[in-house]
Amino acid sequence: xxxxxxxxxxxxxxxIGVGAAAAGVGTVFGSFLQGALRNPAAADGxxxxxxxxxxxxxLLGLIAFAVAMxxxxxx
Amino acid sequence: MAAEIKIDPMHQFQIDxxxxxxxxxxxxxxxxxxxxMLIVLGSIWLFMMGGLKRELVPGRWQMAVEGITxxxxxxVDTNIGPDGxxxxxxxxxxxxxxxxxxxxxxxxxxxxxxxxxxTVTSQFTVTGVMAIISFSIVLIVxxxxxxxxxxxxxxxxxxxxxxxxxxxxxxxxxxMVRPFSLALRLFVAMIAGHILVKVFAxxxxxxxxxxxxxxxxxxxxxxxxxxAVNVLELLVAAIQAYVFALLTSLYxxxxxxxx
Numbered sequence: 194x195x196x197x198x199x200x201x202x203x204x205x206x207x208x209i210g211v212g213a214a215a216a217g218v219g220t221v222f223g224s225f226l227q228g229a230l231r232n233p234a235a236a237d238g239x240x241x242x243x244x245x246x247x248x249x250x251x252l253l254g255l256i257a258f259a260v261a262m263x264x265x266x267x268x
Numbered sequence: 269m270a271a272e273i274k275i276d277p278m279h280q281f282q283i284d285x286x287x288x289x290x291x292x293x294x295x296x297x298x299x300x301x302x303x304x305m306l307i308v309l310g311s312i313w314l315f316m317m318g319g320l321k322r323e324l325v326p327g328r329w330q331m332a333v334e335g336i337t338x339x340x341x342x343x344v345d346t347n348i349g350p351d352g353x354x355x356x357x358x359x360x361x362x363x364x365x366x367x368x369x370x371x372x373x374x375x376x377x378x379x380x381x382x383x384x385x386x387t388v389t390s391q392f393t394v395t396g397v398m399a400i401i402s403f404s405i406v407l408i409v410x411x412x413x414x415x416x417x418x419x420x421x422x423x424x425x426x427x428x429x430x431x432x433x434x435x436x437x438x439x440x441x442x443x444m445v446r447p448f449s450l451a452l453r454l455f456v457a458m459i460a461g462h463i464l465v466k467v468f469a470x471x472x473x474x475x476x477x478x479x480x481x482x483x484x485x486x487x488x489x490x491x492x493x494x495x496a497v498n499v500l501e502l503l504v505a506a507i508q509a510y511v512f513a514l515l516t517s518l519y520x521x522x523x524x525x526x527x
Contacts, residue, residue: 241347241514248511252449255456262459266278 200264207261214254221246277466281390281459301394304386308369315368336364340513347517348524355520358405362398363513370458370505374498389508390458392451399451402516410523421526450515457508461501468494 194202225243229236285297319333326334340360344352366389373387388394410418422439423432468490475487 238346241343241518244507244511244514245518247507248453248515251457252453255453255460258460259452259456262463 200268204261204264207257207264210257210260211254214250214257217250217253218247221250277463277470280384280386280462280466283391300384300386301388301391304369304372305388305394308365308372308388311372312364312368336360343514344517347514348521351524352517352520355405355517358401359513359517359520362402362516363509366398366454366509366512367506370509371502373458373462374501374505387458387462389454390462392455395451395455396447398512399447402450402519403447406519406523409520413524414526418523418526421522446515446519450512454508454512457504461497461504465494465497465501468497 221243225236225239225246228239283299283301285299286303287298316333319330321330323330337360340363341353341356344356344359348355369388373385373390375385377383377385410421414420422436422443424435424439427435471490472487472494475483475485475490
């Protein structure tokens, strides 16, 4: 296998991480909604924590994307 | 059939000198990045000036400005408490700057020939400098207020004695990674959205060029997809600005109150 095709395959494999992060972000918002529907009065106070969880989950997906970009353009 | 057009999705992030000498190593060059920072600054200035008239009955514009200031002040109040008011200027500054530069980079200025919108926050240097300033505020405030007691931030309450060295190293690592994660999140989120839009724009052109019924169908689908992605990007631009400001206020809260 030459380097060019190996790069493209590697970038594709790195993109799996973005999908995993999508599951993570979905879990964060889904769990928040579950809790918020049980106790809507307390939901607004937890919005900061919601976005902290979202940011942490999203960051890992973005790192996977950055790895894919590094493989494609910088290696 | 027209010649094959090759679109480079990374070209939009290229920094080009507009005037000034472009000799390698010369730091005094006015680039498109600097130009768009000035445009962002000008639009922020216009926006704030329109709302600072202090009318007794606020109009729509004043309500918009007051809404943003109240939003940031409330966020700082809930996250830091009454001590946090002195950090409102910095947190408000980064929030508004990130918000405006994200939106400026998404505006369809490209329909004017020769104009290329540039997203200032898609450069790691810009987001990195903002993250470094936030991190420096945390360090300076932490050591100023608490002295070497600041290191107790890395040992949570109730840690068992034998675990303390291990926990200290882990907490120190997670603390040192903060500026990188702060800068990386914003810059990669901007890059990813813009590349996605450009790649699908390339699909539209390719489909129109080959001209068969199926490829034109793909072009239409790509166009609908781009519209949807742009709506999502408008949301992401606001969320990224919010997350940057929120995490900065949380980190400052750590420095103010330890645990």
